[in-house]
Amino acid sequence: MSPSVGKTIVCLRGDYQAIKVIKEREKLLLMQGIVIINDYNKNNHMGFDVIISPLRGTPEYTVYHPLISSFKNVIYEEDPEKALNKAISYPNESFDKAIVGIDPGKLCGYVIFADDLIINVGKRGCDEIGEEIKSRISKINHRRIEILLGSGEGWSEASVSLLDSGLSYKIIREDEVARRMPKIPMLNIFKDRDIRSAVAIALKGGKM
Helix, strand or coil: CCCCEEEEEEEECCCCHHHHHHHHHHHHCCCCEEECCCCCCHHHHHHCCCCECCCCCHHHHHHHHHHHHHCCEEECCCCCCHHHHHHHHHCCCCCCEECCCCCCCCEEEEEECCCCCEEEEECCCCCHHHHHHHHHHCCEEEEEEEEEECCCCCCCCHHHHHHHCCCCCCCEHHHHHHHHHHHHHHHHHHCHHHHHHHHHHHHHHCCC
């Protein structure tokens, strides 16, 4: 994880789905140096790295579009999760590599790295993890992807779910991951044990 990324994203959307996506991810991104604000100051637009445009036809679009229409650093995207991911990767059109780490158990904890940033974390039933990961990665522009599944309890159920969703994966031995976990500083930002393990699995098997 790279706390020195130092990016400011202005999200001008006021629709419920966009607000929900931002609320779910703003703390995680802030810990990695990405700040999301929802106010536009026309006197300080040079301080913003990228702007997420409001949806066409909304009151926010009527207000803000005349102010930002001449800028090149504006993301026009209806899907709020895709819009945020595009803003994170800006000025690049896509991430080079996405790495998914999955820790199976009673629930599957997962983490998604995009290059050197963690952009998604979550938990899902292992019989549904394939559908969840497929949906998440479909909203990330990336050149390469690697999915890494821990060998712990529940891995077979997760395996079937991933394969049924058309996703290939690599098995990572969790005994090796457990030995490495105390040496990974970034784990300190996560309290959930399954998420911590998923991060360690991603870092163990993936080459960032």
